[in-house]
Amino acid sequence: MYNNGRRKRGVIFFMRRFKFKKVFSVLACCVFVASGVILPVNYAFAITEAQLDKYAEAGVIFYEPDDTGSRTGSECVGESEAKVSGTTAKEKVWSGLKSLGLSDEITAGIMGNMQGESGFGPTRYESSHRSEWETFDWENDPARAHGVGLIQWSGGRRVKMFKYMREKASSLVDNYLKKPVEYGPLRGNEFIEKTGNSKDVTDPFFAHELDFLIQEMKGSKWYSKVFNETTVQGAAVRFSVNVEGCAKCVDTSSQSVKNRIAMAQAIYDEFHGKTTFTSSVKLTKDNEEETEEEEEEQTGCYSGDEASLQALVKLWAWPETDHQPNEQRKPEYIEGIKKSSYVGGGGCSGKPCAATGCAGVDCGGFVHSVVQVSGWDPKYPGGIVSTQQTALAKRSDWEDVWQSVKSNADMKVGDVLICGSKSPYKRENCNSGHVVIYVGKIDGFPSEIASASWCTRAPSASKRGNAMYYINQGYSVYRKIK
Secondary structure (H helix, E strand, O other), X not given: OOXXXXXXXXXXXXXXXXXXXXXXXXXXXXOXXXXXXXXXXXXXXXXXHHHHHHHHHOOOOOOOOOOOOOOOOOOOXXXXXXXXXXXXXXXXXXXXXXXXXXXXXXXXXXXXXXXXXXXXXXXXXOHHHHHHXXXXXXXXXXXXXXXXXXXXXXXXXXXXXXXXXXXXXXXXXXXXXXXHHHHOOOOHHHHHHHOOOOOOOHHHHHHHHHHHHHHHHHOOOOHHHHHHOOOHHHHHHHHHHHHXXXXXXXXXXXXXXXXXXXXXXXXXXXHOOOOOOOOOOOOOHHHOOOOOOHHHOOOOOXXXXXXXXXXHHHHHOEOOOOOOOOOOOOXXXXXXXXXXXXXXXOOOOOOHHHHOOOOOOOHHHHHHHHHHHOOOOOOOOOOOHHHHHHHHHXXXXXXXXXXXXXXXXXXXXXXXXXXXXXXXXXXXXXXXXXXXXXXXXXXXXOOOEEEEEOOOEEEEEOOOOOHHHHHHOOOEEEEEOO
């Protein structure tokens, strides 16, 4: 079982870990000039459990005063906590996670997901966005999902991963991670082969990404639930749902979760009881199994069909029509919206959600995120309601079908009911600036409409489950043309 030894209840320890070995390596390969004595310094500050929760929710992973990890491309690659060994990508990831103290079961569960997401490729880019590989600012722009790396970090999490890699190994970012055309398509074994299984490039790449992953998980109560699992299946499913945000994985009978469990179990059977490997075996592409899930363009379990959208709605939205407190968000939603291009949560000062967080507590943010992340439409427009409606009205792959809807039976899963305030796209007398989504019949979800309200109501089942209520109020009905 993983033991988080750095975090004590009520106390955060900030440390500079200057070991003799680290200082010696820096002196050996970098020009070092100093006029004083450098001493390790320990910092400890009392902090409440509530504050710890806020840091975790905000994504604060750790902090080191006077950190020296930031380097330029001509300087040394920083040391990692993970120690990797072996010839294949699976061996390197297994040995790295084991060196960080994870059990065999948790290690296998995480790796089953990695195989499905990236094929263990530390420089792998989400191939469904290949047209933007050279134009999108992958390192700094959190506004769009766009996955990169071992677990296909996306949105704000991708930006944090780049920042961490930049601080630890700037030369690796510039020479490999920011060259998507050359390195973006590579799975793990292909990356190892291309970099010559180098101790200066290959191993640090895997090690630093594994370090970031575990620190990211430790910094979030939601992610860290993986460390409580004791079986391969439990770890695989928990990582899928909590860390990857896999909607289909809520249903353990789905093919997607079966694939991840099967891959995790195969890895466990192969490596159980092992911790390190030699590097003498010739690398072959046969060591890296091709999976159907890898070929789904790393969409994070979401295939863009009705089942995916319904599963994600059930995962993110409260089934109660009057959940208390109204503004409270489900933990799955807090983490899940990070995979969309949603940017919001402001303007709610003094509102009910201000005390616990307002990101996603708005109708447009919810509809925008659930449509994007489910894969129903990865390019669904963001912005305020009228902006969304204007964008949909101008697109050829969406159409307003409100005139053909005579009853609830005419609605289809994924239809967006929207009431903007800008002419010429809004209907007469519709000025509410509100948007909801039709989700159809979902087991355990009492309404066929899911919605949220700005600053006051987190996503939940709508009290008004009949689409005709909204249409009679002047809402348009935008339908995706598949």
